[in-house]
Amino acid sequence: AQKITQTQPGMFVQEKEAVTLDCTYDTSDPSYGLFWYKQPSSGEMIFLIYQGSYDQQNATEGRYSLNFQKARKSANLVISASQLGDSAMYFCAMSIVMEYGNKLVFGAGTILRVKS
């Protein structure tokens, strides 16, 4: 069965430093995608970054990068130069391709707190 594991319930990082949020996944499907979403205290889910299982290069979006290690089945999110506004819950998710569209399987999330 497909599963996402986020082992860090909470993380602290000093402002302007980089932080890595861990995500491991389990699937036997050859085609899948990995997403990271940010959820601030206001509750909305904000899409950050995507990595496809066949993508050769690690995805990057501004200060966000995804460290994709396929053999280890890991898809860690790296946030560079942390800002106070990065304090939020972060979810890793995996897309599962189905006949009528994809569904997402989410991890439990990691709460990130950025200290000034």
Next chain:
Amino acid sequence: DVKVTQSSRYLVKRTGEKVFLECVQDMDHENMFWYRQDPGLGLRLIYFSYDVKMKEKGDIPEGYSVSREKKERFSLILESASTNQTSMYLCASSFLSSGSSYNEQFFGPGTRLTVL
């Protein structure tokens, strides 16, 4: 911008009541989803719909039903609310992905439901 709206941000109901949570999207998306979010469990899929009047069970459908009479609207129904259905409920929508693993889901702001 894609907009997904949910009928209420906060809702308080009594045990045994029938509860309707409404979700509307304005981007002509084929797929719509209902999740519940609980601390330590992340988001779990309750039901999804890939077309009008079509629905599929997710991972935790027990105690819930759904209705999709129009493409833009997807309703979650708690036939007889119970205290263990106290949770945050998130609606999402996406285009039909046609076999691609990339299928970003756009989320509504969530409804925090309390069942007393």
